[in-house]
Amino acid sequence: xxxxxxxxxxxxxxxxxxxxxxxxxxxxxxxxxxxxxxxxxxxxxxxxxxxxxxxxxxxxxxxxxxxxxxxxxxxxxxxxxxxxxxxxxxxxxxxxxxxxxxxxxxxxxxxxxxxxxxxxxxxxxxxxxxxxxxxxxxxxxxxxxxxxxxxxxxxxxxxxxxxxxxxxxxxxxxxxxxxxxxxxxxxxxxxxxxxxxxxxxxxxxxxxxxxxxxxxxxxxxxxxxxxxxxxxxxxxxxxxxxxxxxxxxxxxxxxxxxxxxxxxxxxxxxxxxxxxxxxxxxxxxxxxxxxxxxxxxxxxxxxxxxxxxxxxxxxxxxxxxxxxxxxxxxxxxxxxxxxxxxxxxxxxxxx
Numbered sequence: 001x002x003x004x005x006x007x008x009x010x011x012x013x014x015x016x017x018x019x020x021x022x023x024x025x026x027x028x029x030x031x032x033x034x035x036x037x038x039x040x041x042x043x044x045x046x047x048x049x050x051x052x053x054x055x056x057x058x059x060x061x062x063x064x065x066x067x068x069x070x071x072x073x074x075x076x077x078x079x080x081x082x083x084x085x086x087x088x089x090x091x092x093x094x095x096x097x098x099x100x101x102x103x104x105x106x107x108x109x110x111x112x113x114x115x116x117x118x119x120x121x122x123x124x125x126x127x128x129x130x131x132x133x134x135x136x137x138x139x140x141x142x143x144x145x146x147x148x149x150x151x152x153x154x155x156x157x158x159x160x161x162x163x164x165x166x167x168x169x170x171x172x173x174x175x176x177x178x179x180x181x182x183x184x185x186x187x188x189x190x191x192x193x194x195x196x197x198x199x200x201x202x203x204x205x206x207x208x209x210x211x212x213x214x215x216x217x218x219x220x221x222x223x224x225x226x227x228x229x230x231x232x233x234x235x236x237x238x239x240x241x242x243x244x245x246x247x248x249x250x251x252x253x254x255x256x257x258x259x260x261x262x263x264x265x266x267x268x269x270x271x272x273x274x275x276x277x278x279x280x281x282x283x284x285x286x287x288x289x290x291x292x293x294x295x296x297x298x299x300x301x302x303x304x305x306x307x308x309x310x311x312x313x314x315x316x317x318x319x320x321x322x323x324x325x326x327x328x329x330x331x332x333x334x335x336x337x338x339x340x341x342x343x344x345x346x347x348x349x350x351x
Contacts, residue, residue, distance in 0.1 A: 001026055001027070001028050002026060002027050002028070002070050002071060002332060002336040002338065003027075003028050003029075003030045003067075003068060003069045003070045003071075004017075004021060004027055004028065004029055004030065004069060004070070004071050004072075004073060004332065005029075005030050005031045005032075005033070005065075005067065005069035005071070005072045005073065005093075006018065006029065006031070006032050006033065006073045006075060007033045007034075007060070007072065007073065007074050007075065007076060007080075007081075007084075008033070008034060008074060008075035008076040008080075008098075009032035009033060009034050009042065009057065009075065010032075010034045010036060010037055010042070010045060010057060010191075011034075011075055011190060011191045012187055012190055012191050012320055012324070013075035013098050013320075013324050013325060013328075014032075014034070014073075014075040015042075015046055016320050016321065016324055016325030016326075017073060017075065017325045017328055017329070018032070018042065018049065018053055019049070019325070020325055020326065020328075020329045020343055020344070021329070021332075021343070022049075022052050022053050023343060024329065024342065024343030025342065025343065026336075026338055026342060026343075027332070027343065029053065029055060030067040030068065030069050031055075031058055031064060031065050031066075031067045031069070032055050032056070032057055032058060033057070033058050033059070033060050033065050034057050034058075035059075036057075037057045038057050038058065038059045038062075039056060039057065040056065040057050041054045041055065041056055041057070042054065042055055042056075042057060045057075068093075069093050070093055070094065070336065071093060071094045071095070071096055071332055071335060071336070072084075072088045072093050072094070072095055072096070073096045073097075073098070073328065073332075074095065074096070074097045074098060074099065074101075075098045076097075076098065076099060077099055078099045078100050078101060078114075078117065078119055079099075079101065079119060079120065079124065080099065080101075081095065081097035081098075081099060081101045081102065082097075082101040082102070082123060082124040082125045082128075083124050083125070085097070085101075085102070085125055085128060085149055086125055086127075086128070089128075089148055089149070094147075094148050094149070094150070094335050095148065095149045095150070096135070096149075096150050096152060096328060096331055096332065096335070097149070097150070097151050097152065098152045098324065098328065099151075100113055100114070100117065100119075100151070100154070100215065101123075101151065102128070102129075102132040102149050102150065102151035103134055103135075103151035103152075103153065103154070103219055104129065104134075104151070104218070104222070105129055105130050105132060105133075105134070106129055106130065107122075107123055107126050107129055109218070109222065110123045110129065111123075112218055113215060113218040113219075116213050116215055116217070116218060117215040128148075128149050131147065131148055131149060132147055132148075132149040132150065132151060133146070133147035133149070133150050133151070134150075134151055134153065134219075134223070135150040135151055135152045135153055135327060135328075135330075135331045136153045136157075136158060136161060136162075136223065136327070137275075137277075137327065137330045137331060137334060137340060138162060138165075138272065138275045138277075138278060139161070139165060139223065139227075141334060141340070144331055144334045144335060145334045145335060145337070147335075150331050150335060152324070152327055152328050152331060153219060153323075153327060154215070154216040154219055154323075155184070155188060155216075155247060155317070155319040155320075155323025155324060156180075156182050156184070156214065156216040156220075156236075156238060156247065156249065156323075157216040157219035157220050157223070158298070158317060158322060158323050158327060159182065159247045159249040159298065159315040159316075159317045159322075159323065160180045160182065160216075160220045160236075160249050160251060160315065161219070161220055161223045161224060162278060162298050162300065162315060162317075163249055163251045163300055163313040163314075163315035164178065164224055164251055164253065164313065165223070165224065165227050165271070166267055166268045166271035166272070167253065167264070167267075167311055167313075168224045168227035168228040168232065169227045169228070169271065170267065171228055171229065171256075172253075172255050172256065172257075172259065172264075172311065173253035173254055173255050173256065173311055174253070174254045174255075174256060175225075175228055175230060175231060175232040175233070176232075176233050177252075177253050177254035178224070178232060178233075178234035178235070178251070178252070178253045179234065179235045179236075179237075179251070179252040179253075180220065180234055180235070180236045180237070180249055180250075180251050181237050181239075181249070181250045181251075181252070182236070182237065182238050182239065182247060182248070182249040182250075183206075183238075183239045183240075183241050183247065183248045183249075184238065184239070184240055184241070184243075184246070184247045184319055185240075185241060185243035185244050185245045185246045185247075185319060186202055186240060186241075186242070186243065186244060187244055187245045187319060187320055188240070188245075188247070188319045188323075189240070202240075202242050203242055204242060205242060206239055206240065206241045206242065207239065207240060208237055208238065208239050209238055209239070209240060210238055211237065214236055214238050216236070217234070217236045220234065220236065221233060221234060243289070245293065245294075245318055245319055245320050246289035246290075246292070246293060246316070246317075246318055246319060247289070247315075247316070247317050247318075247319045247323060248288075248289055248314065248315070248316055249314070249315040250312065250313075250314050250315075251311075251312070251313045251314070251315060252310055252311065252312055253310065253311045254308075254309070254310055254311075255304075255309050255310065255311050257309075258306075258309055259304060259311075260304060260306075261282060261283060261302065261303050261304045262282075264302050264303075264304060264311065265280060265281075265282050265302050268280040268300060268302050276340070276341050276345070277296050277297050277298060277322065277326075277330070277341075277344070278297070278298050278300065279297055279298070279299050279300065280300050280302060281299065281300065281301050281302070282301070282302065282303070283301060283302070283303035285301055287299050287301050287314075287316060288316065289316055289318075290348065290350075290351065291316065291348060292316050292317055292318050292321075292322070292348060293318050293348050293349075294318060294321060294348055294349065295318060295321060295322075295326070295346060295347065295348045296318075296321050296322050296326030296327070296329070296330065296344045297317070297322065297348075298315060298316065298317045298322050299315070299316040299317075300313055300314070300315055300316075301313065301314040301315075301316075326344060329342075329343055329344055330344065
């Protein structure tokens with residue numbers, strides 16, 4: 001039985017992880033920690049958990065919050081986990097961080113990310129960079145299983161990297177031709193209130209945002225460059241739609257030679273043959289965000305615009321599942337030596 005402590009338990013990432021772990025046959029939640037709602041039961045805040053998880057919300061200094069754990073999950077903003085990770089490791093537990101703190105394995109890569117994100121570029125625990133692993137299981141299973149610290153991937157990054165990795169691995173496109181056109185539901189902004197996400201401002205409204213630079217670009221460029229074998233630079237546009245959850249990323253790249261859709265579908269299926277949560281389809285498949293809602297699947301629709309010899313992949317994920325809590329459970333499984341799919345293999349609900 002793997003014992004898990006969740007810090008930042010009351011946000012969307014924390015509650016998503018609780019929902020999954022309470023249905024996991026080999027996981028036990030030992031403590032829920034947060035700054036707000038201390039003393040309340042988690043089911044007082046989220047009534048749908050009544051009878052499933054009624055644990056109290058603890059302050060970090062509470063002795064009960066020091067209960068032994070195998071993995072401590074930081075479902076927290078940037079620059080929280082990096083300060084606490086050394087103490088967690090010294091206590092014998094592993095760290096899984098939801099923020100950008102441990103998505104990069106060098107100080108230079110972290111500084112690039114932090115600068116674009118408007119954060120302090122100096123990492124508080126640089127000695128851990130290089131020991132950590134990037135938590136996209138489909139590309140880094142072995143490293144995740146061996147690492148003491150894992151950085152859970154960003155939601156947009158997950159959709160884009162999975163959508164382009166097979167083509168990047170085969171160097172099928174010009175490395176400076178990539179365009180990622182991405183759309184997300186409002187839950188991608190997290191639980192914190194903002195005027196732009198009030199119902200009157202969001203209903204029947206969609207818009208592009210962070211056009212000056214989105215923080216997930218660093219992840220996408222780095223991971224695709226590793227697959228490609230040389231630098232990839234891309235154009236990334238994020239949009240928010242009046243949906244609760246879901247990401248649709250439409251990905252374009254100019255191919256250097258002619259390839260048919262059938263060839264690329266087969267290439268993608270071969271690349272992901274050992275990845276149970278990635279499903280590959282041709283352009284005629286009737287696939288949308290509702291096909292992956294509340295699941296850990298990534299659905300990829302692969303096509304070719306033969307008129308201009310351009311690869312086009314449409315990647316669908318649930319931003320709160322494959323883009324967050326679902327990937328986290330995949331990583332917890334790998335970090336604990338459990339089957340990667342444990343607690344995660346479920347279909348969506350229709351309609």
